Amino acid sequence: MAEKKKWFQLDLGLSKAQGSGSCGCGKDSGDCGSHSDHPDKEYRLTAEEFDAAVEKELMGETAVSQTQKDGFQQVFDVKMDRRTAFRKLTASLLVGAGAVHTSCSLTAGNETKEKAQIDWEEQFKGNYKLMTKEEKQATVDRLVRSYQLRKKKNIKMSSADASKDVLFGYAFNISKCQGYMNCVSACVEENNQDRNSQMQYIRIHEMKDGEGFKFNEADDNYYHEVPAEGHFYMGTQCFHCDNPPCVNVCPVEATWREEDGLVVIDYDWCIGCRYCMAACPYDGRRFNWSKPEVPEDEVNKNQHYLGNRMRKKGVMEKCTFCVQRSRAGKDPACVEACPTGARIFGNLLDPDSTIRWVLENKQVFRLKEDLGTEPKFWYFMD
Amino acid sequence: METIKAFMSMVKDSLGYITHGSRTYHIWMIFLTVIMLIGMYCYSIQLDEGLSVTGMTDRVSWGLYISNFTFLVGVAAAAVMLVMPTYVLHDIDFKQAVLIGEGLAVAALIMCLAFVVADMGGPSVLWHMIPGIGVFNFPNSMLAWDVIVLNGYLFINISIPLYILFRHYQGKEAKASVYIPGSILSVLWAVGIHLVTAFLYEGLQARPFWNNALLGPRFLASAFAAGPALIILVLAAIRKFSEFRIEDKTIKKIAMIVTVAAQINLIMLISELFKEFYAPTHHSESAYYLFFGLEGKTALLPWIWTAIPLNILATVLLTFHKLRNNLNVLYFCCFILFVAIWIEKGFGLIVPGFIPGPYGKIAEYTPTWIEIWVTLGIWALGAFIFTMLAKTSIGIELGKLRYRKKEVLDSESV
Numbered sequence: 001m002a003e004k005k006k007w008f009q010l011d012l013g014l015s016k017a018q019g020s021g022s023c024g025c026g027k028d029s030g031d032c033g034s035h036s037d038h039p040d041k042e043y044r045l046t047a048e049e050f051d052a053a054v055e056k057e058l059m060g061e062t063a064v065s066q067t068q069k070d071g072f073q074q075v076f077d078v079k080m081d082r083r084t085a086f087r088k089l090t091a092s093l094l095v096g097a098g099a100v101h102t103s104c105s106l107t108a109g110n111e112t113k114e115k116a117q118i119d120w121e122e123q124f125k126g127n128y129k130l131m132t133k134e135e136k137q138a139t140v141d142r143l144v145r146s147y148q149l150r151k152k153k154n155i156k157m158s159s160a161d162a163s164k165d166v167l168f169g170y171a172f173n174i175s176k177c178q179g180y181m182n183c184v185s186a187c188v189e190e191n192n193q194d195r196n197s198q199m200q201y202i203r204i205h206e207m208k209d210g211e212g213f214k215f216n217e218a219d220d221n222y223y224h225e226v227p228a229e230g231h232f233y234m235g236t237q238c239f240h241c242d243n244p245p246c247v248n249v250c251p252v253e254a255t256w257r258e259e260d261g262l263v264v265i266d267y268d269w270c271i272g273c274r275y276c277m278a279a280c281p282y283d284g285r286r287f288n289w290s291k292p293e294v295p296e297d298e299v300n301k302n303q304h305y306l307g308n309r310m311r312k313k314g315v316m317e318k319c320t321f322c323v324q325r326s327r328a329g330k331d332p333a334c335v336e337a338c339p340t341g342a343r344i345f346g347n348l349l350d351p352d353s354t355i356r357w358v359l360e361n362k363q364v365f366r367l368k369e370d371l372g373t374e375p376k377f378w379y380f381m382d
Numbered sequence: 383m384e385t386i387k388a389f390m391s392m393v394k395d396s397l398g399y400i401t402h403g404s405r406t407y408h409i410w411m412i413f414l415t416v417i418m419l420i421g422m423y424c425y426s427i428q429l430d431e432g433l434s435v436t437g438m439t440d441r442v443s444w445g446l447y448i449s450n451f452t453f454l455v456g457v458a459a460a461a462v463m464l465v466m467p468t469y470v471l472h473d474i475d476f477k478q479a480v481l482i483g484e485g486l487a488v489a490a491l492i493m494c495l496a497f498v499v500a501d502m503g504g505p506s507v508l509w510h511m512i513p514g515i516g517v518f519n520f521p522n523s524m525l526a527w528d529v530i531v532l533n534g535y536l537f538i539n540i541s542i543p544l545y546i547l548f549r550h551y552q553g554k555e556a557k558a559s560v561y562i563p564g565s566i567l568s569v570l571w572a573v574g575i576h577l578v579t580a581f582l583y584e585g586l587q588a589r590p591f592w593n594n595a596l597l598g599p600r601f602l603a604s605a606f607a608a609g610p611a612l613i614i615l616v617l618a619a620i621r622k623f624s625e626f627r628i629e630d631k632t633i634k635k636i637a638m639i640v641t642v643a644a645q646i647n648l649i650m651l652i653s654e655l656f657k658e659f660y661a662p663t664h665h666s667e668s669a670y671y672l673f674f675g676l677e678g679k680t681a682l683l684p685w686i687w688t689a690i691p692l693n694i695l696a697t698v699l700l701t702f703h704k705l706r707n708n709l710n711v712l713y714f715c716c717f718i719l720f721v722a723i724w725i726e727k728g729f730g731l732i733v734p735g736f737i738p739g740p741y742g743k744i745a746e747y748t749p750t751w752i753e754i755w756v757t758l759g760i761w762a763l764g765a766f767i768f769t770m771l772a773k774t775s776i777g778i779e780l781g782k783l784r785y786r787k788k789e790v791l792d793s794e795s796v
Contacts, residue, residue, distance in 0.1 A: 123506075123507075126517075127510075127516075127517045130517065197434070199440075203741070205741065214742075215741040215742045216667075216738060216741070216742025216743075217742070218741070218742070220741065220743065236741065245586065245587060245588060248522050248523065249522075249523050249524065249525065249585075249586070250519055250523055251511055251518070251519050251523045251525035251526045251529065252510045252511055252516055252517050252518070252519060253517045253519045254510070268507075269507070269510055269517070270503070270504065270507075271502055271503065271504050271507050271508060271510055271511060272433075272502050272503015272504040273498075273501070273502055273503070273525065274443045274444065274501075274503070275523070275525050275582075277440075277443045278443060278444060278586055278588070278589060278735070278736070279586050279588055280588055280740070281587060281588035281740050282588075282740055283739055283740040283741055283743075285440075286440055287433075287440060287443060287503065288432070288503070289432050289433045289434035289436075289438070289439070289440075290431060290432040290434040291432060312504075313432040313503070314432055314433065314502070314503025314504045315503055315504060316503075371587045371588070372587070373587075
């Protein structure tokens with residue numbers, strides 16, 4: 001926390017002093033009680049401080065436990081449930097209170113004030129990549145609250161960091177893919193992509209048998225029954241390069257490679273210059289040319305700050321290997337949706353993972369290897 | 383104290399000077415203002431709806447704005463070709479031209495910055511780019527370098543003429559020991575801004591059309607042709623519309639620079655064409671698209687086949703002394719050369735970089751009217767700023783604007 005901040009931050013005296021200590025109560029040493037099993041019995045903390053304290057405790061524990069647990073165990077983590085439950089309780093209390101306030105009209109301005117306050121702090125917050133854990137949590141809380149205030153609906157937003165000993169990789173079986181595009185629609189639904197412009201992270205290229213990989217003659221925007229006679233299919237998306245050209249060129253470090261290999265974007269830090277888009281050799285990046293719109297009932301409310309949370313106009317976005325899912329131990333939506341089993345995802349550092357088996361037992365290749373980008377996306381055939 | 387007072391007086395006098403003028407001057411400024419207002423209106427639409435109102439898409443993600451930006455960096459860099467002989471080599475012929483050249487550089491740089499801002503998706507968070515306040519990806523990102531060199535060059539080109547004009551305004555000679563180091567720095571810096579801007583494209587392994595070692599040198603050659611060509615046209619206009627005397631000798635010397643740069647540019651063009659078409663590889667597809675079209679998509683053909691003949695014609699005409707020394711021919715050559723390089727270094731460079739796309743998709747780009755009007759608005763802004771700068775510096779150089787000599791305001795007639 002003592003590290004020098006590289007960005008400008010407006011201190012309106014609202015962020016409280018809690019960030020300075022290692023504990024939500026502000027104490028640096030000694031037992032303050034908030035780490036005990038029944039923190040609610042002792043000390044009178046405000047709801048937010050308590051939430052933050054529980055949050056911190058949980059994050060500390062899950063970071064450790066995630067290295068041991070995998071798969072669905074992480075999702076059904078009891079502690080995550082408690083946290084969600086607590087959040088929902090606070091949220092409903094706040095919404096209820098808001099409703100009462102509005103009906104009484106005397107204090108109706110409060111919500112507007114809070115909205116303005118959140119907008120102000122969001123406008124002048126720093127780069128997510130350089131935030132401390134507390135600051136990350138604070139911005140996530142603000143975004144959740146902001147959604148609540150605007151849409152009267154609750155979303156769940158994670159700020160989970162990369163786990164230790166995890167490096168995500170992806171393999172695509174060209175023999176299996178039949179071009180059904182279930183992956184594309186699952187991706188759009190999972191990641192809250194703009195429906196008006198029909199933005200899609202995944203492109204499926206339909207190629208002619210016997211002609212090899214001729215991308216320039218392939219159709220990546222077909223509307224006919226598949227599999228078409230005499231054709232094979234190949235999917236592309238962001239390859240999460242180990243040496244990503246897009247990261248180098250960003251003038252404000254709004255995009256970077258995380259410890260687990262995911263190349264992510266801080267949508268709020270992006271200035272929309274589209275230099276990364278010009279630098280990407282794989283057509284992996286998309287830009288919000290207009291304000292992205294998703295019908296309210298189609299919004300995926302299980303979100304991650306770096307993943308599928310709602311974007312605004314004028315910022316870049318792209319595939320994150322569904323960070324909201326992959327960091328919770330699940331497969332990305334495209335992998336889950338694929339009816340043919342052409343898509344394989346997993347931890348490259350786990351010797352028992354399927355992806356490792358594929359890399360070790362199949363003849364794999366990557367696209368445009370001569371560019372030195374080191375994609376973590378391999379193709380193979382049966 | 384006296385200095386501050388003199389400076390305040392200069393600002394006041396200049397403000398008075400630029401708001402008074404002949405009927406032609408007023409019509410010109412009103413015309414530019416109207417264009418600027420239309421441009422601003424179109425930009426407000428763009429701000430409101432997003433960049434979807436432009437012709438740019440995920441396939442061709444840079445267009446008219448970045449094209450003009452690239453070209454204007456070259457125009458700005460060209461001021462150096464006048465600065466060097468005047469300040470460093472003491473070639474007196476250029477002295478009248480150099481203040482004009484630096485004014486042009488300032489206007490071009492402001493236009494560059496305006497084009498970059500117009501192209502941004504989130505202009506409200508541009509502070510993220512300010513070093514110290516935001517996070518600046520230096521030295522990794524070439525765009526970060528570009529921000530530094532463009533703003534630095536803007537600073538140099540404002541401060542040197544300002545110092546000289548301020549001294550002249552007070553009726554004193556400018557001290558060479560003050561402006562010579564600045565001039566030498568600006569000479570090096572001018573090469574820097576154009577090279578860095580070229581590196582912005584050159585460094586992208588994803589775009590073979592740009593990833594080409596000749597790009598930087600060719601940028602410089604074309605800049606030193608188009609920039610001074612514009613200066614010649616501007617000097618011609620100034621000669622016509624003001625009492626400021628510019629010798630034929632000065633214009634002819636600048637014409638020499640234009641000629642040599644245009645010849646070098648043509649040689650490099652031939653080298654580039656040879657490489658792309660003698661042994662075409664997969665990486666030559668963009669050049670094929672630019673010159674011949676691909677799969678029936680031919681949007682750029684009229685542009686590039688206007689640019690190439692104009693470029694060759696201008697270079698050939700300029701090469702003959704007799705033709706170059708005829709001022710009317712010279713002005714014509716400068717004009718067509720300027721247009722040719724604007725097409726070549728703008729549209730002809732940026733758009734084919736994206737076509738075909740990374741996987742061979744050929745999606746064409748056509749600018750929308752909103753985009754075109756914003757572009758025209760920014761050009762009008764540049765012309766507006768340049769007119770004001772040039773008028774003031776001419777006023778000071780002619781002695782019409784002098785410290786404690788207010789009465790000239792009423793007698794002037796520009």
